[in-house]
Amino acid sequence: MTTTTSARQDITAAALAVQDVTVRFAGLTALDAVSFTVEPGSVHAVIGPNGAGKSTCFNVLSGVYRAASGHVRLGDTELTGLPPHAIADLGVARTFQNLALPPHATVADSLLLGRHRLTRSGFLATGLRLPSAVREERRHRERVREIAEFIGLEGQLERPAGSLPYGQQKLVELGRALCMEPKVLLLDEPIAGMTADERRRTAAVVADVRDSLGISIVMVEHDMGVVMRLADAVTVLDFGRRIAGGTPAEVQNDPAVVQAYLGAPQ
Amino acid sequence: MSDTTAEAPAETPAVTASVHGGGPESLTDRLRSPRTYAVLVGSLLLLALPFYLDRFWLQAGLFAMAAAIGAIGLNMLTGATGQLSMGHAFFLAVGAYGYCVLAGESSTENGHTLTGLGLPTWLAAILAVLLAGAAGGIFSPIAGRLRGAYLGIATLALIFIGQHVLFNAGSLTGGYNGRAVPPLSVFGFTFDDSELIVAAVPFGSSEKLWYAGLLALLLSALFARGVLRGRPGRAMNAIRDHRIAAGVMGVPVARYRAGVFVLSSMYAGLAGVLLALVFQRTVPEYFGMILSLEYLAMIVIGGLGSVAGAVIGAAFVSLLPQVFTHYSDSLPLVSAPGTGGLAPGEASRYLYGAAVVAVVLFLPGGLARLGLARTKKPQAPKNPAVPKQPAAPKNPGEKS
Numbered sequence: 001m002t003t004t005t006s007a008r009q010d011i012t013a014a015a016l017a018v019q020d021v022t023v024r025f026a027g028l029t030a031l032d033a034v035s036f037t038v039e040p041g042s043v044h045a046v047i048g049p050n051g052a053g054k055s056t057c058f059n060v061l062s063g064v065y066r067a068a069s070g071h072v073r074l075g076d077t078e079l080t081g082l083p084p085h086a087i088a089d090l091g092v093a094r095t096f097q098n099l100a101l102p103p104h105a106t107v108a109d110s111l112l113l114g115r116h117r118l119t120r121s122g123f124l125a126t127g128l129r130l131p132s133a134v135r136e137e138r139r140h141r142e143r144v145r146e147i148a149e150f151i152g153l154e155g156q157l158e159r160p161a162g163s164l165p166y167g168q169q170k171l172v173e174l175g176r177a178l179c180m181e182p183k184v185l186l187l188d189e190p191i192a193g194m195t196a197d198e199r200r201r202t203a204a205v206v207a208d209v210r211d212s213l214g215i216s217i218v219m220v221e222h223d224m225g226v227v228m229r230l231a232d233a234v235t236v237l238d239f240g241r242r243i244a245g246g247t248p249a250e251v252q253n254d255p256a257v258v259q260a261y262l263g264a265p266q
Numbered sequence: 267m268s269d270t271t272a273e274a275p276a277e278t279p280a281v282t283a284s285v286h287g288g289g290p291e292s293l294t295d296r297l298r299s300p301r302t303y304a305v306l307v308g309s310l311l312l313l314a315l316p317f318y319l320d321r322f323w324l325q326a327g328l329f330a331m332a333a334a335i336g337a338i339g340l341n342m343l344t345g346a347t348g349q350l351s352m353g354h355a356f357f358l359a360v361g362a363y364g365y366c367v368l369a370g371e372s373s374t375e376n377g378h379t380l381t382g383l384g385l386p387t388w389l390a391a392i393l394a395v396l397l398a399g400a401a402g403g404i405f406s407p408i409a410g411r412l413r414g415a416y417l418g419i420a421t422l423a424l425i426f427i428g429q430h431v432l433f434n435a436g437s438l439t440g441g442y443n444g445r446a447v448p449p450l451s452v453f454g455f456t457f458d459d460s461e462l463i464v465a466a467v468p469f470g471s472s473e474k475l476w477y478a479g480l481l482a483l484l485l486s487a488l489f490a491r492g493v494l495r496g497r498p499g500r501a502m503n504a505i506r507d508h509r510i511a512a513g514v515m516g517v518p519v520a521r522y523r524a525g526v527f528v529l530s531s532m533y534a535g536l537a538g539v540l541l542a543l544v545f546q547r548t549v550p551e552y553f554g555m556i557l558s559l560e561y562l563a564m565i566v567i568g569g570l571g572s573v574a575g576a577v578i579g580a581a582f583v584s585l586l587p588q589v590f591t592h593y594s595d596s597l598p599l600v601s602a603p604g605t606g607g608l609a610p611g612e613a614s615r616y617l618y619g620a621a622v623v624a625v626v627l628f629l630p631g632g633l634a635r636l637g638l639a640r641t642k643k644p645q646a647p648k649n650p651a652v653p654k655q656p657a658a659p660k661n662p663g664e665k666s
Contacts (some may be wrong), residue, residue, distance in 0.1 A: 062514050084513035102503055113500045117516030123529055126496030127489035133496060180516065202493075263596035 103162025339533020361538025398535020
């Protein structure tokens with residue numbers, strides 16, 4: 001995992017800036033002029049009660065939804081309006097809150113899908129089994145194995161993803177996103193539904209990704225213990241608005257946040 | 267890394283499988299696998315058949331081969347990518363008629379003045395496949411934008427346009443009566459009925475075409491397998507299973523849908539060329555909606571998304587009615603046609619329908635699952651479930 005780190009470190013140094021992003025669904029404003037900046041190489045948590053617009057925010061960042069107004073920029077590159085695959089090509093990877101893994105494909109094949117943007121073989125090359133395609137496949141399968149070791153799934157590579165326990169399936173999704181060699185990683189509730197043991201391991205992997213690979217991470221998570229421990233910065237959303245932001249300690253004591261979660265004091 | 271793949275033969279214990287290392291499947295592994303011998307015996311049998319079967323069965327076999335090629339193409343589109351197509355018959359027609367027009371000579375037949383370019387037949391066959399691909403390419407902007415059942419409805423239009431053109435563009439298609447198909451000729455060897463005696467067996471067009479068909483099927487199957495198991499196949503499955511996730515993973519969804527559509531229409535074109543060569547005459551009504559539905563039935567019955575499923579399904583759908591019809595006289599409860607009872611032809615159709623329903627009901631994964639289940643079962647103990655961690659109780663429903 002460390003071989004390409006130094007090469008990637010310098011291109012990683014691009015901040016993900018969200019500026020006044022507004023999203024509307026037929027009269028409902030899901031995001032209302034939300035702004036925040038994810039510093040390079042940091043873990044940025046986006047929290048808020050259910051329906052606050054966290055997943056909408058992720059869908060805008062990854063190009064699934066188009067913002068009605070506002071901008072998303074990665075370094076100098078404008079992401080707003082790009083289709084999802086073009087955003088992925090720029091090195092933005094994400095996982096999904098509800099698993100998006102084909103249940104019958106092996107873990108290795110699921111991870112290899114993450115290599116799609118880094119590989120080139122098309123219909124002709126794979127159909128004719130050209131040497132270039134065979135070489136490419138072998139090289140990337142090796143890399144997939146390394147990444148599987150990094151997240152602790154090397155023993156499960158040949159099993160169908162659907163046969164793994166839920167927590168490990170979420171790890172496979174994380175691994176698939178890592179296989180894209182991203183600059184920015186968007187994690188949508190990475191530890192929800194996991195056992196205590198799996199939570200610990202996943203949190204360690206996330207910390208490791210930031211520390212050893214220097215990848216910026218944006219994370220939606222409900223587990224406040226993990227958010228407070230991992231996050232370098234926190235943005236709090238409520239009803240589509242950004243109501244607070246700062247370090248975990250600052251946010252924790254912000255009266256607006258307490259009110260959003262627990263309601264106004266009587 | 268693939269040394270311990272699930273494909274290692276059943277009786278090889280996990281330890282030796284990992285020791286063998288090296289290639290995807292080492293030679294000793296292959297020699298021990300019963301599958302290798304099954305494939306060997308099967309291919310020898312297929313090669314020997316023209317020496318024993320009469321023309322009727324050879325033609326039935328050739329239809330099955332052509333159907334298999336077309337079904338492989340449709341399975342890449344519908345089975346692997348999740349894009350429904352009702353227009354497969356149209357591309358079969360483009361291949362079949364394209365070959366006739368490119369290879370045929372200009373002539374007058376049944377009152378139609380037929381146009382033909384008179385190209386060498388092997389070149390015409392290749393160009394006909396490319397022509398079908400080009401026809402798919404013209405439709406591909408639509409195929410790229412529509413998903414699943416919506417594409418199915420849109421491709422219905424192709425059938426209607428196709429039928430209209432086939433019946434009315436008389437100078438190209440010969441109208442209602444169709445046009446004769448010039449026999450294929452490769453390097454001076456002509457696949458026609460000129461007598462050729464091989465080992466005391468007279469070889470006519472069916473016998474000769476048999477080998478051409480086998481070769482075409484083998485090459486198409488290998489190509490499709492390479493595509494499905496490689497990078498494009500993974501992207502296609504991702505589009506089928508999780509379209510949004512596929513885009514986020516960097517797969518240009520519309521471009522892939524369009525590309526698969528073109529590829530599948532080229533397979534249909536090749537199937538059309540082979541069908542035309544076997545029929546020796548192309549008629550327009552054959553390329554109707556029923557044909558498209560038959561191809562969909564093939565891939566559903568055989569198994570969606572795999573090459574083997576397409577081939578098995580094609581054999582089932584195209585051979586079973588022939589078998590039933592051929593032996594319908596000996597079916598129980600049938601009476602001679604015209605005597606008011608159940609005619610043999612009808613009985614065979616009922617039986618065929620019942621077989622289709624039975625397969626769909628009891629083998630939801632298709633006929634290909636049958637063979638798969640048998641070879642995979644003994645392997646179950648080979649994968650010790652979740653080796654490292656103690657299997658912690660999980661609670662997947664905690665948050666959804």
